Amino acid sequence: MNVDETNLPGLGRRKDFMTASGRRIGVVERREGQTELIVSTWDDPDTCQASIPLTSDEAATLGNLLGGTHLAMKLTEEHKDVPGIVTRQFSIASGSPFQNQPMGKACIRTRCGVSIVAIMREGEVLPSPGPDAVLHAGDLLVAVGTQEGLDSAAEILRHG
Amino acid sequence: MDPLALTLIELGAVVFCLGLLARLAGRIGMSPIPLYLLGGLAFGAGGIIKLEGMHEFAHLSGEIGVILLLLMLGLEYTAAELFTGLRRSWQAGVLDLVLNFLPGAGLALLLGWGGVGAMVMGGVTYISSSGIAAKVITDLGRLGNRETPVVLSILVFEDLAMAVYLPILTATLAGVGFLGGLTAVGIALAVVTMVLMVALRHGHHVSKAVHSENSEVFLLNVLGAALLVAGAASAMQVSAAVGAFMLGIAISGSTAHNATRILEPLRDLFAAIFFVAFGLNTDPSSIPPVLGWALILAVATAATKVLTGIWAAKQAGIARPGRFRAGAALVARGEFSIVIAGLAVASGVVPHQLAALATAYVLLMAVMGPLAARYVEPLTAPFIRRPAPAPQL
Numbered sequence: 030m031n032v033d034e035t036n037l038p039g040l041g042r043r044k045d046f047m048t049a050s051g052r053r054i055g056v057v058e059r060r061e062g063q064t065e066l067i068v069s070t071w072d073d074p075d076t077c078q079a080s081i082p083l084t085s086d087e088a089a090t091l092g093n094l095l096g097g098t099h100l101a102m103k104l105t106e107e108h109k110d111v112p113g114i115v116t117r118q119f120s121i122a123s124g125s126p127f128q129n130q131p132m133g134k135a136c137i138r139t140r141c142g143v144s145i146v147a148i149m150r151e152g153e154v155l156p157s158p159g160p161d162a163v164l165h166a167g168d169l170l171v172a173v174g175t176q177e178g179l180d181s182a183a184e185i186l187r188h189g
Numbered sequence: 190m191d192p193l194a195l196t197l198i199e200l201g202a203v204v205f206c207l208g209l210l211a212r213l214a215g216r217i218g219m220s221p222i223p224l225y226l227l228g229g230l231a232f233g234a235g236g237i238i239k240l241e242g243m244h245e246f247a248h249l250s251g252e253i254g255v256i257l258l259l260l261m262l263g264l265e266y267t268a269a270e271l272f273t274g275l276r277r278s279w280q281a282g283v284l285d286l287v288l289n290f291l292p293g294a295g296l297a298l299l300l301g302w303g304g305v306g307a308m309v310m311g312g313v314t315y316i317s318s319s320g321i322a323a324k325v326i327t328d329l330g331r332l333g334n335r336e337t338p339v340v341l342s343i344l345v346f347e348d349l350a351m352a353v354y355l356p357i358l359t360a361t362l363a364g365v366g367f368l369g370g371l372t373a374v375g376i377a378l379a380v381v382t383m384v385l386m387v388a389l390r391h392g393h394h395v396s397k398a399v400h401s402e403n404s405e406v407f408l409l410n411v412l413g414a415a416l417l418v419a420g421a422a423s424a425m426q427v428s429a430a431v432g433a434f435m436l437g438i439a440i441s442g443s444t445a446h447n448a449t450r451i452l453e454p455l456r457d458l459f460a461a462i463f464f465v466a467f468g469l470n471t472d473p474s475s476i477p478p479v480l481g482w483a484l485i486l487a488v489a490t491a492a493t494k495v496l497t498g499i500w501a502a503k504q505a506g507i508a509r510p511g512r513f514r515a516g517a518a519l520v521a522r523g524e525f526s527i528v529i530a531g532l533a534v535a536s537g538v539v540p541h542q543l544a545a546l547a548t549a550y551v552l553l554m555a556v557m558g559p560l561a562a563r564y565v566e567p568l569t570a571p572f573i574r575r576p577a578p579a580p581q582l
Binding site: 035036037038039040041043045053055057059060061065067069073074075076077079080 | 265266270271273274319323326327330331332333334335336337338341342344345446507508510511514
């Protein structure tokens, strides 16, 4: 993917690319440190339909959502020959019983036969996390298992 | 009344009124510059109320205001940005210079103000207000637009051109003659190039010299350095403002960012007083006779700026609506036109109608610029054929 980087003298930096559907999408990094998400209009790729200011938390969460979907899609693609195996994402809400706890405490693999294959955090992927990986609010867990196993894993993560 | 008490009361009243004006400007979403100018007209020679006590203070503060305006302008750019801007946009920059310098210079000659007057008025109509343009672009959410870098690089070129123009203007106003003028051009070009080179290679040393973790020390360092450099430049006949601009360029990175933050309130105060001081020295009754000329000049130079923007955006491969947006973003004139006119008026070698014309012109352009940028899309939409909607998938 070709990302264009353009300097905006005195104001900041724009990083964007053209999507297959003909829209330009990207971010503007202001000199003062704010980030704005920009999306072009459909009829004039030069202009922006929206430029949405994001806090660093919001930007990280958005990055997780997009990156998580991508990872889940790839994993689903890889597992499609094994019937009954599904990939799903779980997000750790603030107030979850396992917030700031090592992941091993939830015993998800032992209790439901589900593997957590990655944690998405602030736009980065932590692949194959061990049982001592500490979960934070806002983390996105990518899990692989059977439909039933994933249902009970979701229940455990939500209510302990 | 005790002269000190009188000065304090006058100054307090003026600053307080400026606060009210700035609030009004914010409420109706326009630049406060035209309102400051009107405020100055109201308080000055021949205005509604005549203020005598604060003249001296207003004069010196106005000078400091100009230095801070240019210092902060320099802080916004790094030397590397200026070089890339220059390399990429020099053609648009030259077109901009020719198209927008000539109307002002031509009118000055027509009115019989001579070569010096033409030099001044050309500068007044040439230079866009980068402050107003940047604010309009941000407020209208056009930071992510493709034509925005085109607009910004033209503004960068103008600011660099001003670094060469101001010393020449200073020398011309001092009446040094052709040979002296040529020397001034030589010195100006040499100094600007040298400072840019030094800033590019050794900018971090300059930053380190003024930097401090303590904000009080930092403020005093930066301000002191700016005034020293400005004074030295002024003594060398290079124009105080350009000295400050060059210092601003040499300071880079996080030091520049912090300096901007810490100097902003000071700049706002002193620049406001500068606009008022300029208005103070202009007799309001001299404005109606030149209003017609100001209107003609405003319409003509709005058109030439739009043309510049259209051409530059077309070169960058921007579609039609974006070309018009680029042109309209450049229309506003403001602080730097007043800086140029202020230099000329202070020297006393230009007729006083020039101050009146420049005031009326900037009043018009500072109001018209943001309006043009905001309404250019609905205004030009009927003339632009839009592509048919893409089929919904």
